[in-house]
Amino acid sequence: MKRSKHLPLTETVYYILLSLLEPRHGYLVMQRVEELSGGQVRMAAGTLYGAFENLVKLKFIELVPNKESRRKVYVITEEGRDILALEQERMRTLLQVTDQLLKEERDEEV
DSSP: OOOOTTTOHHHHHHHHHTTSSOEEEEHHHHHHHHHHHHTOOOOHHHHHHHHHHHHTTTTTTEEEEOSTTOOOOOOOOOOHHHHHHHHHHHHHHHHHHHHHHHHHHHHHHO
16 A cells, blocks of 8 residues: 555545535535534534645645635545545555454454
C-alpha cells in the first residue's frame, strides 16, 4: 500500500471529501457529513470553512466556477480522490488485521 504524509485523515476530513464527490456548498456539506456519519459528526461553519481552506491548499478540493457569487461550491479533485482511496485501503487493512487477530484469539479460547 502506498503511504502518504497526509494519512490518516481525520474523520471530519474523510466525510468532507466523501460529501464532495458531488459539487456542494458549505451548508450542504455540513448536512451531508451529518447524514453520512449517522449524526456522529456535526460541524460548525468555522470548522468547515477552515477545513475547506486547508483542503484547497492541499489540492484535495477545488472551487467550482458558478454564477451565484454568494455561495462557494466545492468539489473533490483527482488528488482528493486518490487520498480518499489510499485512506480506504489503509482502513481496510486495519480491519482485516483486526478481524484476523480477533478470530485467532477466539479460536484459541475454544
